[in-house]
Amino acid sequence: MYKIVAYFLKGILRIVGKIHVYGQQNVPKDGAYVITCTHTGWVDVLYLGITLLPNKVHFMAKKQLFANKLVGWFLRKLNAFPVDRSNPGPSVLKIPSRLLAQGEIVGIFPSGTRIEEQTALKQGAITIAMRSKVPIIPAVYVGPNSLKELFGKRDAYLIFGEPIQFSDVKGQRAEFTNLLEERMDALSQEISVGN
Template identity: 50%
Template sequence: MYQPIARFARLLLRGFGKFEIVGADKLPKEGGYVITCTHRGWMDVVALGCSLLPTEVHFMAKKELFQKKIADKFLRDINAFPVDRENPGPSTLKVPIQLLKQGKTIGIFPSGTRSSEDVPLKRGAVTIASMAKMPIVPAAYIGPKGLKDLLKGTKTMIVIGEPILTVSEGPSQGKKDLNELADRLAGAMNKLEAELEQLPQNRKKLNA
């Protein structure tokens, strides 16, 4: 169900407002990777899923969203899988790492609606990418917060940053320090978000 739903959602984003993706050429051309995007509501999840088509994103989502049978089926149909954020266990890492090694793309939203989620989710994202030896790609969203904003014609934009390698270059190929990676990820995401918020002043810069 992922492809038809994502394509329909993309048509809605383009039809009611404008939908633009900046930096798509920076995405890895092959292999799995983690993409992290700023998060303020459900619209940014939809926008990120649409922006990577035909690539399908496997989203990490809090287990509470899967409690109802109908919601559980729908979320799994669109490639979401549950994680326990309060008590993370081995499966929290096992599922996304397996998907990455299969060449899949994992979507994580570190900048949660609650500020307390921000730091551990960023560290979780770099931990998963590092253990799978896959790159992590920062992204940022600006646009409608809900259907009301979308119907008003609010523009939707996703900007994608340069991939961050999670293993050291060189003969040793040792894992980089997770704190360093988390700091780099946070800095990259903050920079992308700041640039988006300064539009249209930085529009030319974003297209460079």
Template identity: 50%
Template sequence: MYRFAANVVKLILSIFGRIKVYKKDKLPKSGGYIIACTHTGWVDILWLGVALLPREIHYMAKKELFQTKFTKWLMTVLNAFPVDRDNPGPSTIKIPRKLLKEGKIIGIFPSGTRSTEEVPLKRGAVTIAAYGKSPIVPAAYVGPNNFKDLLKFQKPKLIFGDPIYLPEDQPKKEAMDVMMNDLNEKLYTLQRELKEK
């Protein structure tokens, strides 16, 4: 169902302009990993999923998106799993760890909210990477954010960076701080680079 839906989305979105993807060769060829992408609207979620076809992304999504029948169905089709952002519990780590172990890709938007500014990142992606023993691939998106932008035929662009690994020569807490700083720096460097293309 996911691939069928993703290909339908690709067809529809392409009417408004085909996406230009840079440095896709940075993505690991196998195994589970996390993609941490900038987040400016709902369109970036769709384009990120399309860009990774034929591989599937399992999105971490706030639990509020599972409260109505339609959005719950949509989240399920998108392979999303719910997270309580206000009271994160053990399942916040448990589900993505299981998926990573199975060689799946986790999609996370570490800014937490949609923003065009360089906001401080939340630690979820780094925590999951540390306990799931998986790399984080930073990604940045520039382009239409909503339906109004799509109608302006803005050119969508997506760029991937080098995978970030947890340093193994430091205590876990310090290593996670290093990974967090690295992700923060690389994510916004990619965003600035993409805006110049």
């Protein structure tokens, strides 16, 4: 169901607006990795998903989105899995670690509503990638964040940064968290200047 919906959305999004993608050479063609992207609405999830086709992304999503049974069912069909951000349990590491071990891609949006939440989500992404010995691809999205903006023909911009590798480098989680923050800040400035 994921690919059917994703290719359908790709067609719709091409009609309503244009996506400018930069740094796609930084995204591995195959193999497992964690992708972290800025998150200001629901449209960025769609653009990130269609940009990475034919590869599928398993998105980490807050559990509140799964409260409605129909919405929860639909999200699961789109490879999203719930996480309790306020009270994280073993599933925060177990589910993404299992997916990465199977060669899948895990998407994490570490732009929480509070600064502490943003840092915690970035540390979580680092922990998951380090444990699984897979790279993190930082990404930044700028563009429409609502139906009104989307159908207002506003262009979207998505930029991918160079992978952060853990397999060959010794380092602490805090150091890599700072590096991820620096990379995403630099990408934000780069994409702001470019559009």
